[in-house]
Amino acid sequence: MAYLEWQEKLNTGIDVIDGQHQRIVSYINQLHKVCHTQGDNTSKVTNTIIELVDYTISHFAFEEALLQEAGYSKMKEHSKNHIEFSNKIFDYKDRSAKGEDVAQSLLDLLHDWLFGHILNEDALYVPTVSRYFVRNHKN
Ligand SMILES: [Fe+2]
Structure with a gap:
């Protein structure tokens, strides 16, 4: 069984x-696997x-650009929220590079944070982004 299961x-x-x-x-599951x-x-x-940290940070940038485009009010x-979390995981990347x-x-940290962020914070922008996609015939 994977460390984190998609639901x-x-x-x-x-x-x-x-x-x-x-x-x-x-990526989280891959990290768990290589650790063991x-x-x-x-x-x-x-x-x-x-890879995990870089991908997560580029995902945040993508998400923020989309929210900006869609005119998300929050x-x-x-x-x-993304910046605070990026700083934390960037610090991990740094420490890992130093051995x-x-x-x-x-x-x-990722186990505790990610699903909570998707279910609580990300869920809030879904109506705005969905309306934006319908208006612009995307997705
Ligand atoms: Fe997010």
């Missing part, structure tokens, strides 16, 4: 966003952390 309730109905969220989950692989896995763990709060063993603690 139906996590789908926002916005395909491009759901695809990116699922990819983050698969026997032998010297240090460089694999570091590389997976780099844009500032949402982006503040610190941060993988489990990063997994715990």
Whole structure:
């Protein structure tokens, strides 16, 4: 069984966003897997952390650009949330690059944060973005 299982309730109905969220989950599962692989896995763990953190941060940038375009009214709060979380995971990436063993603690953080963010914060922009897509014949 995967470390984090995707659940139906996590789908926002916005395909491009759901695809990116699922990819983050698969990076998290990949990190969990390499952490529990026997032998010297240090460089694999570091590389997976780099990919996971970079992808998550680029997803935030994509999401914010979309929210801006769609005219989402709580844009500032949402982006503040992303910035705070980006700073945290960027710090993990830094520490990992310096040789610190941060993988489990990063997994715990992502495990606790991601689904909550999707279900509580992301869910709030769904009506605005869905209306924007209908208006512009996207999705
Ligand atoms: Fe978000």
